Amino acid sequence: MIYKPDFEKAYIKATEFLIQIADHDFPFNLRKLFAEFTDFKLISFDQLREQGCDPKLFGSEDAFIIEDPLGFIYLCYNTKSPVERKRFSFAHELGHHCLGHNTDSSLMISDRNLYDKQELEANYFAAQLLMPEQIFSTLKGQGINLAVTDIATYFKVSKEAAQKRLQTLNKRNSFKFSNKQKMWDEVISFGYRNFIKSITSKHYHEKTWHDDEAMEQERQRWIANGW
Numbered sequence: 540m541i542y543k544p545d546f547e548k549a550y551i552k553a554t555e556f557l558i559q560i561a562d563h564d565f566p567f568n569l570r571k572l573f574a575e576f577t578d579f580k581l582i583s584f585d586q587l588r589e590q591g592c593d594p595k596l597f598g599s600e601d602a603f604i605i606e607d608p609l610g611f612i613y614l615c616y617n618t619k620s621p622v623e624r625k626r627f628s629f630a631h632e633l634g635h636h637c638l639g640h641n642t643d644s645s646l647m648i649s650d651r652n653l654y655d656k657q658e659l660e661a662n663y664f665a666a667q668l669l670m671p672e673q674i675f676s677t678l679k680g681q682g683i684n685l686a687v688t689d690i691a692t693y694f695k696v697s698k699e700a701a702q703k704r705l706q707t708l709n710k711r712n713s714f715k716f717s718n719k720q721k722m723w724d725e726v727i728s729f730g731y732r733n734f735i736k737s738i739t740s741k742h743y744h745e746k747t748w749h750d751d752e753a754m755e756q757e758r759q760r761w762i763a764n765g766w
């Protein structure tokens with residue numbers, strides 16, 4: 540069977556989560572967020588090894604979730620991964636959970652197509668959670684188009700993730716999933732207004748500073764020319 544990724548569903552689930560946690564400082568501290576909003580138990584790869592379980596068997600170098608028959612969910616993660624990568628992995632695994640994915644480690648072999656579809660959806664969820672589309676559109680409305688390095692810094696993501704996000708958003712520029720999205724734009728831009736304000740003030744400050752510097756250089760040129 541061929542499965543098509545449901546990006547709209549991933550977008551909706553991530554946005555619902557963003558609304559639920561809007562009081563938190565952004566970019567989130569994901570460990571804190573997990574403690575407060577999920578029942579996940581966090582286990583490092585080292586702890587897993589101590590219990591005689593080899594993380595390599597689960598097919599991911601960064602993180603994966605294990606659901607035991609009693610309903611407990613364990614998020615196993617590599618403490619050695621770079622912070623940005625850990626953040627994305629946590630958000631990705633949360634995506635699998637919120638989207639009701641089959642997280643059985645054998646799926647990669649038993650149904651590769653379903654596995655790939657779920658991976659794409661979880662990545663979309665993670666990107667929307669860590670770099671909400673609505674923040675980009677609000678900033679754009681104020682004349683600010685973020686560059687890859689800005690995105691990586693402000694949203695605490697890797698440059699690769701920032702680059703991919705820009706590509707996706709540029710493609711999505713002219714269409715919205717549904718009318719509901721317009722309402723969400725407002726809810727998110729209000730809920731994350733402090734973060735948005737911090738970016739706009741930084742940008743305006745830099746712009747003004749550069750303008751001042753340019754003016755001063757111009758003035759010096761006039762003086763040098765005998766004006």
Ligand SMILES: [Zn+2]
Nearest residue numbers: 631635658661
């Ligand atoms: Zn995954």
